[in-house]
Amino acid sequence: MKKNRLILAILATIGLVLSCNEDSLELSNPNELSPDTFLTNATQVESAVIAVYSNLQTRGLFSRHMFFMMDNMAHENGGNNQLEADKRQYLDFSFDSSHGAIGAYWESCYRGINKANYVIENKSLIDEIIPSVMSNADKAKAIAESKFLRALFYFFIVTRYGDAPLITTLPPDDGAGFGKSTSAEIYAQIIQDLQDAIPDLLPKGQEENGRATRGAAQALLGKVYLFLERYDDALGMFNALQGYDLEDNYFDNFMEETEFGVESIFEIQYDDDLGFSAQWNSDRSGEGPNEATFRGQEYGFNDWFNVFPSDDLLNEYEPGDIRYEQTFYVNGDTFGPDGSLTVTHFPSNGGGNAGWAKYQNYYKDANEDQTSGINFKYLRYADVLLMMAECESMRPGGDQDVAVGYINQVRERAGLADLPTGMSAAQVFDALVHERKVELAGEQCRFNDIIRWGIAGTELAGTNFQAGKHELLPIPQPEIDSNINLSSADQNPGY
Template sequence: MKNISTKYTCIFSLFLVLGLTGCEEALEVELPRNQLSSKTVYTSDPTAEAAVNGIYQSMVADFYYNRIHSVLGQTADELVPTNGLATVYSSNEIQETDGTINTNWGELYKTIYNANNVIEGVTASTTLNVVKSKQWIAEAKFLRAYCFFYLTNLWGDVPLVLTTNVDVSALLPQSTQEAVYAQIVLDLTDASKDLPVDYNNYNNKRIRATKWAAETLLARVNLYLGKWSDAATHASAVINETGNYEITTGLSASNSPFIADNKESILQIPYFNVFYTYEGSSVFSTNGTLLLRKGNALFETGDARKTIWTVDIRNRTGVFLGIAPNKYKNGFGDSPSERSTPLRLAELYLIRAEARVRLNNITGAQEDINVIRNRALLGNTTLTDSNQLLDLIALERQREFFAENGHRWLDLKRTGKLDETLSVLPDKIWKSTDRLYPIPEAALRSNPFLNPTEGY
């Protein structure tokens, strides 16, 4: 970890500079060049605001808008390469030396470092606006929790880095997943109290965290922890915010949850100085480098998600190869503007549906499922059996979130269905320990207190 942590002081200053050049107005702050010293960052509101912006800009990295979709989708039963050639991810043969896994680990910890820097700097300052300070710390805690959520779900026990002090963080041992989740819940609970309740502070752009982003992640975390009542409560808190959020209906290229600042989006990651998305222009472009493994069989007849969110892929001679994800439509120069969307309202309905089944609220669960099905132009469910409803919710989650933020991989893990689902696929060399990614060799070399992931 030391070689990672020690370089972050330079990275953090770089992102402060980048924060001045973004095209998103809500992340633009005029910062004099002579104020870039870390000693003065937290002496004035404009420079502190730029530091907060730096956390978000550290998320404009490959993990957050590419690998979170493509790598996690391949290690699950979701995505396969169009060319038919297995990758280390689609075959689940990832090694500790894999450069992509090392980069993912580093990018998540880089964002955490930037968040810790803001928390420490703002907390120690005696000159900043008190109200703004609370919001900035809340934003940093939310983003730290978001990163730790993915770290612990991908790698299990991980170092719980809560400081910028390299002497402390460089040789931290792994914390248990229970401890990491406890910190996530603490950070999100704190953040929910002090984050804004709308986007007015952000020029009505949905590119920074609100109270409802924290509540959304709390709903997800409680679902993963099996705390059904808490999951339903947090989900309802967001769903009931009808002034801020509503499900996008009439799906089309110009009317989707991925359009910038649409009312289904809860948090989006902006692209600076460009108006296309990497998802639309590269990883899930109409070139179709990755196909949906289940293809057309995933969808019911008439499902609008199949019609609007996929594209047929054929080879040069016109032979049909399969369907590819095409949720993001922005190629280079396309419009309307889209953004990567890590949190959106549809997830809350399916979280609450699952929690309601567990709580034996069958009617409520049906209502939530039908919101998602009706948006996809499908009829209401008539199922009443709890197990059948849970299976339907899992299927609707797969249909709704395919190739999106690693949902399928994480769903299979949290429900204990990885082994039975992946072990039967002939192109996978599956073993139970593959449920966790290997801690990168570089991190193991730099920190002797880290233990290799079991099975690697």
């Protein structure tokens, strides 16, 4: 069993207190229990903060729909014949505002935001807890963790929907919803929350595994600055990171036994020993035991095998890149608890020529099931190094050789020769596009990358991707129907 787990089974009452109305996230005040009688000691505050983390484990996010959404839209995946229609719609960009999983993604984020707001808005009550019951440092850290998580949920929202409701207070008692704010306003709130959180979060090594650390907030803020093309600000955040490095073995990032290693900055936690009875019910609420992800079963070549790595992705790897064999299974590879089984599965019934090894349990099991306990690495140091390379290359007066040096740190672990010095900015950009594609394959990064780089139309040619439309998801129609401050005119372009 994993030690020092954060995401435990949440008390049902906490989930109910902090959840939103099923019909609209905007319409219901969550405080069925008054904070005057609830947030009175450290245990209760801790429960409220943990409830915010729990929304990362919904099926709308990391437990199921998010990896399909991001990996399929990026065409890192192809679909086998049995792939469900709503997941196939990501591949051919045929989804619309009625798409249930897109609605679950939206609502999972906003329920998480609502839970964070519950903690943040009640800061004055938390501060009234006497220091002998809860230290001032712990009170400040509870607010900081909630602000980090609110920023993370809003980053998920703004990158996928653009302009959207910006909610930083508890819902009004009259049930009125919130209208759209601009993406610039949302980004400003994300930046403010992360800046507020950084001083009061603990560094890695002093914090319980799985909680937001100072390094996690710095890395996320650096990523936000990068997305806004504020390259010097991003480098400032990345350079402030301390205590992180690359794992010697790339695959250590994707096994259960080697979680929270030196490369890990922030992980979405799972541990099926702690319970998963709510996994089919926790579409967006985060209530109940949801300590397992469907990722292993869904992507498992010897199990449901709904998707496979696309040929476009497989062909991106250079000869000798050890990440290829640590990311994929091909015919002739061995797997299972003692390596006694041989892969003979390809091509698959959808045409796939390989299966995923990353985040799979086949290094120790013959079969996957619905309860994988492998954590997702949302932020890791290799990603940071490549973002530092991009910032250095893109910033005014940037040194391309310094940028190449960051890329080469990642390449050296992969067993590849260093890129040469003297490369142009255009050559460095091409190297970055390649390196992020192979280093972060299947980690839900590439779609955001090709969108922000403005190359999605080229990279996704022939997939039905429409520039000017599919950079964003549609705002879920139930939200427009139930929120009096949203109308069809607020829908994203093309939907």
